[in-house]
Amino acid sequence: xxxxxxxxxxxxxxxxxxxxxxxxxxxxxxxxxxxxxxxxxxxxxxxxxxxxxxxxxxxxxxxxxxxxxxxxxxxxxxxxxxxxxxxxxxxxxxxxxxxxxxxxxxxxxxxxxxxxxxxxxxxxxxxxxxxx
Amino acid sequence: xxxxxxxxxxxxxxxxxxxxxxxxxxxxxxxxxxxxxxxxxxxxxxxxxxxxxxxxxxxxxxxxxxxxxxxxxxxxxxxxxxxxxxxxxxxxxxxxxxxxxxxxxxxxxxxxxxxxxxxxxxxxxxxxxxxxxxxxxxxxxxxxxxx
Numbered sequence: 001x002x003x004x005x006x007x008x009x010x011x012x013x014x015x016x017x018x019x020x021x022x023x024x025x026x027x028x029x030x031x032x033x034x035x036x037x038x039x040x041x042x043x044x045x046x047x048x049x050x051x052x053x054x055x056x057x058x059x060x061x062x063x064x065x066x067x068x069x070x071x072x073x074x075x076x077x078x079x080x081x082x083x084x085x086x087x088x089x090x091x092x093x094x095x096x097x098x099x100x101x102x103x104x105x106x107x108x109x110x111x112x113x114x115x116x117x118x119x120x121x122x123x124x125x126x127x128x129x130x131x132x
Numbered sequence: 133x134x135x136x137x138x139x140x141x142x143x144x145x146x147x148x149x150x151x152x153x154x155x156x157x158x159x160x161x162x163x164x165x166x167x168x169x170x171x172x173x174x175x176x177x178x179x180x181x182x183x184x185x186x187x188x189x190x191x192x193x194x195x196x197x198x199x200x201x202x203x204x205x206x207x208x209x210x211x212x213x214x215x216x217x218x219x220x221x222x223x224x225x226x227x228x229x230x231x232x233x234x235x236x237x238x239x240x241x242x243x244x245x246x247x248x249x250x251x252x253x254x255x256x257x258x259x260x261x262x263x264x265x266x267x268x269x270x271x272x273x274x275x276x277x278x279x
Binding site for chain 1: 173174175176177178179186188189190191192193223224225226227228229230253255256257
């Protein structure tokens, strides 16, 4: 899918493929969000970074995920569609989330953030009510 | 789509451009359409001894990769049965990436030693090392002294 045209006669010595990611998502990792009955799971695609390189802060109901970039020898690349640059992403946490119970794990380049819902925000299983 | 995405909208949000509300904005809402990225991004580089391909495929197990040489192409593919995934499709409120099924190929030039291509998977990046033919011979070259 090409959203913007790309000038093929790019002055850089190598032909750089138009990176869809860099056009829209530089510093902004791709995100999936899953909602279950009792939690939200945020998945951030952060390939190439270790868990030690990632900082997660929570302040005033805003969850902020950041990582410093590790710049490598960019010149030696013949094609560059992604990089390991700085990351910064923030989420506003809905009121239904219990802020004391946010957990994170890193697995194969994906940061999983699990946000548990407050008791009263959980979806209760259907139940039948008997008529007295 | 369920309509509870607006449930948490508290009205005026002055920082919408900076802060990504959990439900309100995905990049698809901004540029239009349902954008997601199912084809992994690749970097390539060349050293004296090899060509190196880095493929960003976060969230896959190394056994899920199929890496084959098909004529002049190195083909990397993943085809995971979507029914086996943990979350139900309906539970996704936003989906910007999904690498469970893709295929990407790279043309091999004649200078590549096809019998010694190596792959490693670390931190969500598949690293392919394609050694150049003759690199080993060059390495073993020793200087001969004239007696």
